[in-house]
Amino acid sequence: MNILGISAFYHDSAAALLQQGQIIAAAQEERFTRRKHDPSFPLQAIKYCLHEAALQLKDIEAIAFYDKPFLKFERLLETYYAFAPMGLRSFLTAMPVWLKEKLFLKRLLRKELAKIDPIAAKKIKLLFPEHHLSHAASAFYPSGLTEAAILTVDGVGEWTTTSLALGRGQDITVLQELRFPHSLGLLYSAVTYFLGFKVNAGEYKVMGLAPYGNLQAESTQNYIRLIKRTLVQVQEDGSIWLNQKYFNYATGLTMLPDIKWQNLFGFPRRLPESELEQKHCDMALAIQTVTEEIMLKLAREVKRLTGAADLCLAGGVALNSVANGKLQNSGLFRHIFIQPAAGDAGGALGAALAAHYLYFKQERTITPGPDAMQGTYLGPAFPNWAVAEIIKKYRAVAEIVNEEDLTTRTATLLAAGNIVGWFQGRMEFGPRALGNRSILADPRNPEMQKKLNLSIKFRESFRPFAPTVLVEDAQQYFQLPGTSPYMLLVQPIKPSLRRALPKKFNKLTLTEKLYCQRSALPAITHVDFSARIQTVHAETNPLFWKLLQAFKKITGHGLLVNTSFNVRGEPIVCTPADAYTCFMRTQMDYLVMGNYIFTKGQQPPWPEKTDWQKQYGLD
Structure with missing residues (x-):
């Protein structure tokens, strides 16, 4: 049985293919x-999935779309009716699109699928599970758990x-639901918008900005009080009620009424790209704190309802790795x-x-061992000949080496302070690069966070970087109970690695806080001594595991940035051409792609030790 899954027409469109449940x-x-975040019909993703399985569209038994369009249309109509006459402009904007395309989704899907195979597109079975059931299924079925609470x-x-649901065997039973317009995700997105970041894209920036806030400050505590007193009522079971007088998302064209929020919090909505101030950091910390409180209450409630020993998480808020760490x-x-x-x-x-x-x-069969996500390496891979074609096309400077030399030489380059693009195997599915489409660096380098943000990623300087660590060495560096293969858990670094902060740390500016030396691993230690950890397992990514082992042999440390x-502003690279273009446009020092090591021109392959290495006794 071959089943194709599709998500589309909102943001982050995707396709996934199952064969016999695998x-x-x-x-x-x-x-x-x-x-980035392309919402269009996932035509290219579908073509890739079919190619990977050596199938044609006619071989697919059914296509499942990730939500029910008629239910969503019902929600839109009832919401506009409830808020009328407000929202007329939004209504006039939304309705033509729905009446022309989205309401008749079966017809639209078949029209798009006809671009692959017109005959098969007419015959294929189309299924529409509800949106949150799709989320629940995405977490429970691959988890390897026979029974679990699902949030x-x-x-x-x-x-x-x-x-809130219970997964048992092959069944999922939904026990409780919270309904629109009361939404933790939309509350967090509203604050994201207020802080000048893009909704459905910048929420993780708010999470990264939060540790620069001061929880003891009166301003932060006041923001928390205002959020909980005016914007949201939080019940003990985790259910919430949002005061719609302070939100526009139900029927408007923006997330919130700017003037009301300005009057409530005492400062205007931050304009995108404008300077970040302490009040913005404190506001980010306030919404993060409220979010963690609500998530913990929801977790307690689903535990009470199910009695399950284990938990599965999905939905956009499940990408909040700080809240996940608190749950853990x-x-x-x-x-x-x-x-x-x-x-x-x-x-x-x-x-x-x-x-x-x-x-x-x-029938659902669960085998012992890791979960069924296969390390989430589910995207396309490219052979060495495809890399060779890039060398020929761009007249690139590259050297081919065997696998053992590849990991040893790459580790040597990293230990010497170089930044290396690492392109190997199948591309990751999801928002995280987990060692196949990654930029790597030495976490001991105190200059690395600044260099990566400003010269490589071209992004805000406050953004933290994650460590990737050998699973067998994780406890040496982090207070991590268990493993974290998908970089979705934030936990503290060990106290023995920390350095004392200045006495007046909370009075420093954001930039001054950023460049305080916080630990022996400054490039991956956030301002609150935390890190978003990826544990690397030999079973799911043997080559990346070997690279970390090679780096450990040279430096004594089995972890990297x-x-x-x-x-x-760009998606993670997919093809060798994407990787080479990104490499040449940035200040990356080397690119390791397949069995090739790329350089920019005639650089010496073994650079001298840098001043920072000598200063910190790493030579």
């Missing part, structure tokens, strides 16, 4: 079109914004599995899995 391929459309939290699907530390659950593509892209996979188990009633192989 995940064969999955990818976001943005990686092929090079349009899904996002902006909104059709009506649901939060669901709560001890409520024995094990937490978070879908690595927790947002809408993962809905494509969840829709296919829901169709397989709930519609077609296929790992950030996604892209620059600001």
